[in-house]
Amino acid sequence: MPTYSHPRPSVTVDVVVFGYDGGRDLKLLLIQRGGEPFKGQWALPGGFVDMEEDLEASALRELEEETGVKDLFVEQLYTFGAPGRDPRGRVISVAYFALVNLTDHPAVAASDAARVEWFKLHELPELAFDHAEIIELATSRLRAKVRYQPIGFELLPREFTLAELQALYETVLGVPQFNKRNFRTRIMKTGILQEVGRQENVAHRPAVLYSFNEETYHRLVQQRDSAVLRRALDFEI
Amino acid sequence: MPTYSHPRPSVTVDVVVFGYDGGRDLKLLLIQRGGEPFKGQWALPGGFVDMEEDLEASALRELEEETGVKDLFVEQLYTFGAPGRDPRGRVISVAYFALVNLTDHPAVAASDAARVEWFKLHELPELAFDHAEIIELATSRLRAKVRYQPIGFELLPREFTLAELQALYETVLGVPQFNKRNFRTRIMKTGILQEVGRQENVAHRPAVLYSFNEETYHRLVQQRDSAVLRRALDFEI
DNA sequence: TCAAAAGTGTTATCTCTACACCCATGT
DNA sequence: ACATGGGTGTAGAGATAACACTTTTGA
Numbered sequence: 001m002p003t004y005s006h007p008r009p010s011v012t013v014d015v016v017v018f019g020y021d022g023g024r025d026l027k028l029l030l031i032q033r034g035g036e037p038f039k040g041q042w043a044l045p046g047g048f049v050d051m052e053e054d055l056e057a058s059a060l061r062e063l064e065e066e067t068g069v070k071d072l073f074v075e076q077l078y079t080f081g082a083p084g085r086d087p088r089g090r091v092i093s094v095a096y097f098a099l100v101n102l103t104d105h106p107a108v109a110a111s112d113a114a115r116v117e118w119f120k121l122h123e124l125p126e127l128a129f130d131h132a133e134i135i136e137l138a139t140s141r142l143r144a145k146v147r148y149q150p151i152g153f154e155l156l157p158r159e160f161t162l163a164e165l166q167a168l169y170e171t172v173l174g175v176p177q178f179n180k181r182n183f184r185t186r187i188m189k190t191g192i193l194q195e196v197g198r199q200e201n202v203a204h205r206p207a208v209l210y211s212f213n214e215e216t217y218h219r220l221v222q223q224r225d226s227a228v229l230r231r232a233l234d235f236e237i
Numbered sequence: 238m239p240t241y242s243h244p245r246p247s248v249t250v251d252v253v254v255f256g257y258d259g260g261r262d263l264k265l266l267l268i269q270r271g272g273e274p275f276k277g278q279w280a281l282p283g284g285f286v287d288m289e290e291d292l293e294a295s296a297l298r299e300l301e302e303e304t305g306v307k308d309l310f311v312e313q314l315y316t317f318g319a320p321g322r323d324p325r326g327r328v329i330s331v332a333y334f335a336l337v338n339l340t341d342h343p344a345v346a347a348s349d350a351a352r353v354e355w356f357k358l359h360e361l362p363e364l365a366f367d368h369a370e371i372i373e374l375a376t377s378r379l380r381a382k383v384r385y386q387p388i389g390f391e392l393l394p395r396e397f398t399l400a401e402l403q404a405l406y407e408t409v410l411g412v413p414q415f416n417k418r419n420f421r422t423r424i425m426k427t428g429i430l431q432e433v434g435r436q437e438n439v440a441h442r443p444a445v446l447y448s449f450n451e452e453t454y455h456r457l458v459q460q461r462d463s464a465v466l467r468r469a470l471d472f473e474i
Numbered sequence: 475t476c477a478a479a480a481g482t483g484t485t486a487t488c489t490c491t492a493c494a495c496c497c498a499t500g501t
Numbered sequence: 502a503c504a505t506g507g508g509t510g511t512a513g514a515g516a517t518a519a520c521a522c523t524t525t526t527g528a
Contacts, residue, residue: 007288008245011318011329051244051327055318079316079331081248081292090288092248094316094329163507181509182491204506205498227473231489234467400480418482419518441479442525468516 009081009090013059014046014131016077016095016138017069019102019118020155022164024171027102027118028135030125031066034114037087038128042119044135045069046093059096067116068108073154074098077138085130097138099154146172147234149221150192153212159196161207162187173235186232192216246318246327250296251283251368253314253332253375254306255358256339257392259401261408262357264339265372267364268303269352274324275365277351281372282306283330296333304353305345310391311335314375322367334375336391383409384471386458387429390449396433398444399424410472423469429453 017029030042047062049055056074064070074096081092107116119125121139124132145151151172152165166183170176187193194213199206220226254266267279284299286292293311301307311333318329344353356362358376361369382388388409389402403420407413424430431450436443457463 006247006285009248009286009288010243011246011248048243049246049318049329051246052320054320055316055329076315078313079292081286081331083289083291092286092292092329092331094318161507179492180507181493184508185490199499199507201500202506203500204504205508207507227471230471234464398480416519417480418520421481422517436480436526438527439479440527441477442481444480 009092010086010088011049012046012091012093013049013055013062014044014093014095014134015059015063015074016044016097016135017063017067017072018097018099018121018138018142018155019105020099020168020171021102022167024167025120025122026171028121028124029067029069029107030117030119030127032115032117033128040114041128042117042125043128044095044131045116049094055094056096059094065110068110069100069105072098072100072105077134077141080130080134082130093134095134095138097141099142099151101155101157103157143173148226148230150190150212150217150229150233153217159209159211161199161209163207165210169235175235178235190216190220190228190232192220246329247323247325248286249283249328249330250286250292250299251281251330251332251371252296252300252311253281253334253372254300254304254309255334255336255375255379255392256342256355257336257405257408258339259404261404262359263408264355265358265361266304266306266344267354267356267362269354270365271351278365279354279356279362280365281332281368282353286331292331293333296331302347305347306337306342309335309337309342314371314378317367317371319367330371332371332375334378336379336388338392338394340394380410385463385467387427387449387454387466387470390454396446396448398436398446400444402447406472412472415472427453427457427465427469429457 019027019029021027029045031045033039033041033043045063045066046059047066049058053061056076059074060070075098077095077097079092079094083090085091102118107118124135127135146169152160152168155168156164162184165187166178166180169183170178192213193210195208196211197209199209220229256264256266258264266282268282270276270278270280282300282303283296284303286295290298293313296311297307312335314332314334316329316331320327322328322330339355344355361372364372383406389397389405392405393401399421402424403415403417406420407415429450430447432445433448434446436446457466
């Protein structure tokens, strides 16, 4: 097997970053391409993997270089490698995805990218390469993940009310609204929330503020995807 | 961005094939390497991706070339790309995994492989490269999958009894034994099984033979991972 | 008639859903 | 006092777990 003489494809990483700011829409981080191919079109942040660099490190590096977004957890999504997906030749792309609290992660155009913008997930522009397909997969992965892991940790500010947490779930799952009473019962039963104070200066009964109890959170997420979480988070759609 | 001049890693595929033959163990398909590096050691079937070939097609081709195993569904698992995982240089490997009914898929050594063998999952030999890590990930993916998708379709013969289906679940999940009555109720409620006959010449009451109702099966698996299936298959561990 | 494995009835308990209601605050 | 959103009690329906029981076959 003459391994050294094998023709070699190029390898890139692309990153799908979902952002949330409390509204009725999830947002998606895109860059406008500054170079060919697809110059001027919107695309996922990403780029070529360096020879001595881990894949995940590449994803984080390219993301920061192109958008300024950093300090986040990425998770591998899928590897796209159909011949012909890139006009430059054979390019295999390892896609990553991440969730961030939008207000903590301002986007700033840099290097290759002409512009950077957070788009509403339901109002995306036309996309370069097969990036629409990548985003679709990431979206369905997010909706699956929400059912067995608490996503609020990454998407919400450090302190939040139960109403905010519920709004997040309704937004991500795209359902009109579910029962307040039952949502609370389910979430509280997991024990992952801890009371940290109450709202002030609101024209109604002040809501209790919660944050995630990191210890309980990590124990539950670790434990073979914990039946406790599945039971509590598996909202019917 | 001078894309043409980028240094390029090699890209391979590796395939984790789980087999079942009705016993108390899951089996795993391994080859003994015929060439360097790791000559003589056991490894996952796999090899280099051709320039004009889709990743999944590569995985199926390498699997058949090295083991004779074909006609099966593979699912992408994860992409391993740590620098240093292959002594030949930078090699990025896209791992796939598959489930087969062992009796329908005899293994035959061919081409590069010195030998091919089905190993019990709990009695694996020392493995080449980072393949032990790949197998560990595949195993945990299988145990997660079993909870929301019916795996019997791929692992069992076309006709089977409920006792056989239950033994499969106990084997995959590694639990001693769960309640017969309740297992049956859960499975039957999905409507995924159809009666196709009964056992003959057994020294006890003959069991009803079932097969999967393909139509119901595909409808349920498709439908956003169907709550019906999750409810029915999510066995406590 | 017996052993072996298949298959069923039933109940007590737990969980979930839906809906109505009460509570605390600023204006 | 009242509007506003936060927060709770609870009954009826439905799902679940556990156990003991009946059935059908070949030897």
